[in-house]
Ligand code: IMP
C-alpha cells in the first residue's frame with residue numbers, strides 16, 4: 001500500500017526543518033564546553049538524516065555511533081519488550097552522550113535506551129529528538145533538545161517512515177492511517 005502525499009499534508013517544510021535543526025545545534029553547542037568529549041548516538045533507522053544534518057552544524061568535535069532497537073510496527077505502542085538489534089561499537093563508559101531520535105511517542109523506547117546506557121556506565125545521558133508527540137507520552141521523560149513538538153498524527157519524511165515508505169522526503173508530512 002502506498003500513501004499519496006498532497007501539499008496540504010505537509011506539516012514542516014524544508015526551511016522550517018532547517019531552522020529547527022540550526023536552533024537545536026546552537027543549543028547543543030552552547031550547552032557543552034568545547035573541551036568536553038561528546039558522543040552522539042543515533043537511533044536507527046529514523047534518526048540518520050536528522051543526526052547527519054545536526055552534527056554538521058555543531059561547532060565542535062563529535063564522535064558519532066548508532067544503535068537499532070526492535071520496532072513494533074507503526075500502529076502500535078511499544079511494549080516493555082524492546083530488544084537491541086544493532087549495538088554501538090564505541091564505549092560510553094564515563095562519557096557524556098546525546099541520544100538522538102527521530103520522534104518520541106509513548107517514550108518507552110527512549111526510557112529503555114536511557115536505562116541501557118546508564119547500565120553501560122555513561123556519565124550523563126542527554127535526549128535529543130527531532131519531533132516530540134508530547135500528548136502520546138505514557139512514561140515520564142525529560143527531553144533536553146527538541147526540534148518540534150507536533151500534534152498526535154502519524155508523520156513521515158526527513159528520516160521517518162511508514163513501512164519503509166517516504167523516509168527520504170525532505171519535508172515532514174502527515175499520513176492518514178485509514179488509507180492503509
Ligand atoms: P515510542 O517508544 O512510542 O516513543 O516510539 C518511538 C518510535 O516509534 C520512533 O523512534 C519511531 O520509530 C516510531 N514512531 C512513532 N511515531 C511515529 C510517526 O509518526 N512516524 C514514524 N515513526 C513513528
Ligand code: MG
Nearest residue numbers: 043046102103
Ligand atoms: Mg526511531
